[in-house]
Amino acid sequence: MGVFLGDTARNTLVKWGINAVKGGYATGAYLSPFASPRHANGYKRSALDTSEKIRAAGGEFWFDPMTYALSMPRAGDFRYYDGWELWEGARGDLTTNEAMRTHLNRVFDVQRELSSPLLAPSLLVSYPDTPNSQRALEFSQMAVDAAPTTWLTIAGDHEFWSAGAELDAHVGALDQLEPAGWLIVVTRSDNAMPPGATTEEVYGMMRTTFALSQDRPVRVAFGDVAALPAVAAGAEAIGTGWDIRQRICAYQDFEERDGDQSGGAWYQRPTLRGLLGGLSNGEHSVLTSEDEALSIRLTPGTIGPSPELAFKHHATVLTEIVNELNTLSGSDRVLALRRRYTDARMEWPQVRRLTGAKIGPDRWIKPFVDGLDLFARSEGWG
Secondary structure: OEEEEOOOOOOOHHHHHHHHHHHOOOOEEEEOOOOOOOOOOOOOOOHHHHHHHHHHOOOEEEEOOOHHHHHOOOEOOOOOHHHHOOOOOOOOOOOOHHHHHHHHHHHHHHHHHOOOOOEOOOOEEOOOOOHHHHHHHHHHHHHHHHOOOOEEEEEEOHHHHOOOHHHHHHHHHHHOOOOOEEEEEEEEOOOOOOOOOOHHHHHHHHHHHHHHOOOOOEEEOOOHHHHHHHHHOOOOEEEEOOOHHHOOEEHHHHEOOOOOOOOOOOOOOOEEOOOOEEOOHHHHHHHHHHOHHHHHHHOOOOOOOOHHHHHHHHHHHHHHHHHHHHOOOOHHHHHHHHHHHHHHHHHHHHHHHHHOOOOOHHHHOHHHHHHHHHHHHHOOOO
16 A cells, blocks of 8 residues: 555645655545645635545545544644534533534544545543543444444554553454554654654554454554554555655644644655665765765665655655565564664664764664564564
8 A cells, every 4th residue: 555645734735645646656645624624715725626636636535533633732723623613512522422423423424525434533542541541442432333434543642552561452442343444643742753762662553553454454644664663563554745744743733833824844854765764955965975876775766856856755765665565464574674674774874974964773773673573572473
């Protein structure tokens, strides 16, 4: 399946999304009520128009309600959200079964209107085995009872994904609901790239993905490079985009914003396939100048000067890796990614010597390969 596009505050999702679908470096797009209006507003087109154009190009179109984002600290970016009318009562009120049912029905109505597969709203869970996690489980049960073909989202922060046996018990209970598929989300306290993942978090994500993917598809929203271990464990696709908000689900990106609609600065840092990570534009220029042969070997293909071409290169790198892993099964997936991490770790010292890059394998490689190794040993593959 490769990669899919998260939504963006920019008005580029249709044009660039269609180019990505036709170019083979994205399978489709997920629209969010936090980033796009329901009706055209002079800056962004309507959700229905977006759906029709992406589907006409051969791409998947999903409406992701992202209800879990309402529980984020200081969530306040509702300039588009309230126009979707997803609530009968107060926004975010899920204190009663009737409130949950009404919100659920309104989300499903929007998805049917937009020809989107059903993707149920969900709660943000900070730790399993709590009243909130039980409420999340009940909400998911209600969704599957209402529409057995729905996908379910599991959204949790670092503590949730690092919770060990309690995480496994929560996921086991969810797995018994037997939805059509799963969307996994890791929420983060900041939008630094690479994200501040830990070994235990990666290990928890891999255990969850492996268990759920045995009989249903799993995708990782906002996953980007950090979600590659989940692909090794069985996920079929990961989310990405040309903005940092499409690559990381960070609390700060849902805070109230000023009048700026553009989404901030473009994220154009090159992703080097041979490093399984990125450099700044300046660092990449130095690398190319100092050792062009090494630069070409680490990142074959052209990294264009425009934001769209930079994204195309990034998404193509991810698509190649995900598609390779998807041709394999079981331990072969894990071992294939392990080899990529090992090779990348060996390249980083020379790259840092030439470029002076401040961020290196301790952030881009170590937590992910360590989590991968924990998972491999737990399955008897290491």
